[in-house]
Amino acid sequence: MASKLLLSRLRTLAKPTHHRFINPTPIFTLKYQTLVHSRPYSDAPQPPPIDSKPPSINGDNPLKNKKISSSLNQTELAKFSAIAETWWDAEGPFKPLHVMNPTRLAFIRSTLCRHFGKDPNCAKPFEGLKFVDVGCGGGILSEPLARMGATVTGIDAVEKNIKIAQLHADLDPGTSSIEYLCTTAEKLVEDQRKFDAVLALEVIEHVADHAEFCKSLSALTVSNGATVISTINRSMRAYATAIVVAEYILNWLPRGTHQWSSFLTPEELVLILQRASISVQEMAGFVYNPLIGKWSLFDDIGVNFIVYGTKDSE
Amino acid sequence: MYLSRARKVTWRWEGRVVLGRITPKVYAWRFDWRTFCSDTSGKLLGSNSNQATTELLDKQDSTNDVPQYDVAIVGGGMVGMALACSLASMPLTKHLNVAIIDSNPALMSRDCIKKEDPPDPRVSTVTPATISFFGGMGAWQYVQLHRHAFFDRMQVWDYTGLGYTRYSARDVDKEVLGCVVENKVLQRSLLSCMEDSDSQKRIYPSRLSSMTLNLSSSLSGSDNISSQPRTSLAKLNLSSGNSLYAKLVVGADGSKSHVRELAGIRTTGWKYPQNAIICTVEHTEDNWCAWQRFLRSGPIALLPMGGKYSNIVWTMDPKEAADRKLMNEADFLKAVNEALDNGHGPRPQSDVTSGGGLFSWLKADKASSANEPFEVPPKITKLASDRMVFPLSLMHANTYVSKRVVLIGDAAHTVHPLAGQGVNMGFGDACSLSRVIAEGVSVGSDIGEVSLLKRYESERKAANIAMMAVLDGFQKAYSIDFGPLNLLRAAAFHGVNYISPLKRNIISYASGEQRVPLFS
Structure with a gap:
């Protein structure tokens, strides 16, 4: 069974389309890496971009800080700066994130409670643990994590986001302790910061150099710590739903939010993480049910997926 | 408790100690029943001896130390108390800091209910669903100590x-179709159940006079320097002069709900x-x-x-x-x-x-x-x-939730008393809301967030409207000969x-x- 799975995974590597991928074991990922070592990225055909123009930026240029030396993609930063003020508008551009939030937090809660041996029936299971939310945006993820007891550091390269996040967190005494920094993962590594858990949700697809980014995440994680990453699969179905439907038909997301070519397939992500000394332990997919307007966790990782891995002990 | 600016004191403490040292006009349970019990001499003693301290501390209070709660339940009737009990009984919600606001002194009365007395005419027919809800939070055992009649x-x-x-x-x-229980027995049982829990609760024997909700989601206006601390929490001003902040305000204050009115929620209904x-x-x-x-x-x-x-x-x-x-x-x-x-x-x-x-x-x-x-x-x-x-009368609130406000029980829906379903619908609301709050806590949501509260509404609105239609239909069917x-x-x-x-x-x-x- 395992070998059969492995074979089918290998076949799908070259053509990242609809497929299922359930809880890869560390053994599997290890073999996998050695077999496909020379090709970390797929060169599958890409659908033509619908709109190649970068989105316009309102007002002054938010990218004053040109010195950001990191894996970041500058155009991506400009996109988010333009809509930063709407982070906490549950009906605004970030609505999909708000709707998806409880689902991804449920995954984080269950995996990290298990990882750190915490009681999932406790209201604040993450008390005493240091988490970093990389690409925190307006703090949509940082705030719930803080309410769950974690000592949270939220970082984002867009200064506007950090301001919004700070202002919003101060509104609630339960979240005002969050440390927000306008910086990058690479800078934090330079500062030699370490965290029990590193989370980068819906961020890696906006990053220029995936491998560098994952190495930074790994460097921020303590030995035997946890890493959680979520992103969008580079599948035709993801192209159809995340870009065509979400950006062009439903207008859920501003056009140009996502660049299909920068999406990663689960296999690629597992591989990149493996090279950064993070072993993927669990993977799940998010599926949106338009009838009830809710996201749920499934083993279908065809579109949106979330990965939990552990940092190998050095 | 991270929310409470008042020093940590559980309601189990003796009332006078709490009154003198902690928050003025926030009475602990023991004080309440002593004050309001039928024994007049005790009442006079209790209130007079504390008068001076209360006033003195009032001035300090007016500066800035406004207590903050996770949940403020306006109305300590059966449904409001059931919500408080339910929250106190679940592992994910028992840490929540709950305030109950009710000016009815009878609410907390501890004079004993004698089994020999003829039963009070104010009774409820509780359904098996309600019995299991009470059983789950440990309140049914207290009902069983008093008069109750299964049929x-x-x-x-x-x-x-x-x-x-x-x-x-x-x-x-x-085994049974239901059980007829006096309302005062249900009330008392919930009170006893709450005393069993070690959660933090306070009773404000006062009325809600106004409510301030910071509804603007915009963060840009925050540069304005104002004397008020910036917060998105709801601020409740009570008739006693006290104020408090709450993440979630629960309107359990009956068919003429003041919370509903202050939140601007309209109703549909007829007499x-x-x-x-x-x-x-x-x-x-x-x-x-x-x-x-x-x-x-x-x-x-x-x-x-x-x-x-x-x-x-x-x-x-x-x-x-x-x-x-x-x-x-x-x-x-x-x-x-x-x-x-x-x-x-x-x-x-x-x-x-x-x-x-x-x-x-x-x-x-x-x-x-x-x-x-x-x-x-x-x-x-x-x-x-x-x-x-x-x-x-029949009344239904057009919505059960708005930002930081949620309605339960008669505040959300009043029905024809036929078949005794009214209070059971209210208990159903309390059960559902407490579970939704627990779900919210488990994923670190802000419990006053509309998107979370909508889950409660969608669960209960359908059930309540169906029941209302059935009962109203019965009434209509029999009003014509x-x-x-x-x-x-x-x-x-x-x-x-x-x-x-x-x-x-x-x-x-x-x-x-x-x-x-x-x-x-």
Whole structure:
């Protein structure tokens, strides 16, 4: 069974389309890496971009800080700066994130409670643990994590986001302790910061150099710590739903939010993480049910997926 | 507790200590009951000796130390208290800091309920779903210490004499159909249950005078320097002069909800041209069956209260109700006995023996209780309480939730008291809301967030509207005395009596077990 799975995974590597991928074991990922070592990225055909123009930026240029030396993609930063003020508008551009939030937090809660041996029936299971939310945006993820007891550091390269996040967190005494920094993962590594858990949700697809980014995440994680990453699969179905439907038909997301070519397939992500000394332990997919307007966790990782891995002990 | 700016004190502390040292006018439980108990000397002593300290501390309080709570429940009635208990009983929500705001001194009264006294006429018919909700949070054991009357049979018939239905718990393989409990017993049991928990709760014996909600989601205006601390929490100002902040304000303050009004939530509804008389009565034999007869003017129900006591809920037009309240006991008892049996129309025929007849084709699939003959309800011999009159209305809030505000119980929906479903709907709300809050806590949500609260609304609105439509339909169906309609009603009775799946569904719906998946 395992070998059969492995074979089918290998076949799908070259053509990242609809497929299922359930809880890869560390053994599997290890073999996998050695077999496909020379090709970390797929060169599958890409659908033509619908709109190649970068989105316009309102007002002054938010990218004053040109010195950001990191894996970041500058155009991506400009996109988010333009809509930063709407982070906490549950009906605004970030609505999909708000709707998806409880689902991804449920995954984080269950995996990290298990990882750190915490009681999932406790209201604040993450008390005493240091988490970093990389690409925190307006703090949509940082705030719930803080309410769950974690000592949270939220970082984002867009200064506007950090301001919004700070202002919003101060509104609630339960979240005002969050440390927000306008910086990058690479800078934090330079500062030699370490965290029990590193989370980068819906961020890696906006990053220029995936491998560098994952190495930074790994460097921020303590030995035997946890890493959680979520992103969008580079599948035709993801192209159809995340870009065509979400950006062009439903207008859920501003056009140009996502660049299909920068999406990663689960296999690629597992591989990149493996090279950064993070072993993927669990993977799940998010599926949106338009009838009830809710996201749920499934083993279908065809579109949106979330990965939990552990940092190998050095 | 991260929210509480007042120093950590649980409500178990002696009242005076809390009053003097911590937050003025925030009374602990023990103080409350001592103050409001029927013993007047104790009351005077209790309040006077603390007067000076209270005023003194009031001035300090006015500076800036406004306490913050996770949940502020406005209205400490049965539904509000049930929510507080439910929150205190669940591992994910027991840490929440809860304030209960209610100016009714009787609420916390601790004078004991004597079993020998005749039962209070204010009773509730609790459904099996409610019983399991109470059981789950540890409150039912306290109900069992007091008077309560389970019933396993129910007979429903009407004045035309054309049909009757007998329901039995056996039809649904249940022990009981419901239990009749005095409201004060339910209230007390919830209070006792809450004392068992070690969660943090405070009672403000005061009224809500105003509520400030920071509704703007915009963060840009935050540069304005104002004396008020910047917060998105709801601020409640009480008639006592106290203020408090809450992440979530729960309106459990009844059909004339002030919270609903302050939140600007509109309602839809109408008044019935009917009032209800309630009272406790005595009869010679024991009664373990619930009886309901539909009369032209409205239904009369006789609910067992244990032994020789029963409770009457009689609906009629307001003028008639006023007359019947004032008439002497003998005349009233005569009127009740006529309403229950020999007046207003003939008794239905028990057609257990007749093979043919109008509705014989329905008998193919018999419920076991279908064979039971019509029974005559017990004859009332004595009035055991005052008669009370209540107006009836139907009201439904257009929405149950808005930012940081949620409505439960009668504040969200008021129904015809027929079938005693009103308070059960409220308990269903409390159960659902506490679970939704627990879900929110588990994923670190802000519990005042509309998107979270909407889950409660979507769960309860459908269930409540369905129940309201059923009850309103019954009321309407019986407010018309018209030949063909009477026959139709009779057919419905026969149908219900003989078609067992339908009967089972009706019983489980009335027990609160259908379409309320969280109970199953």
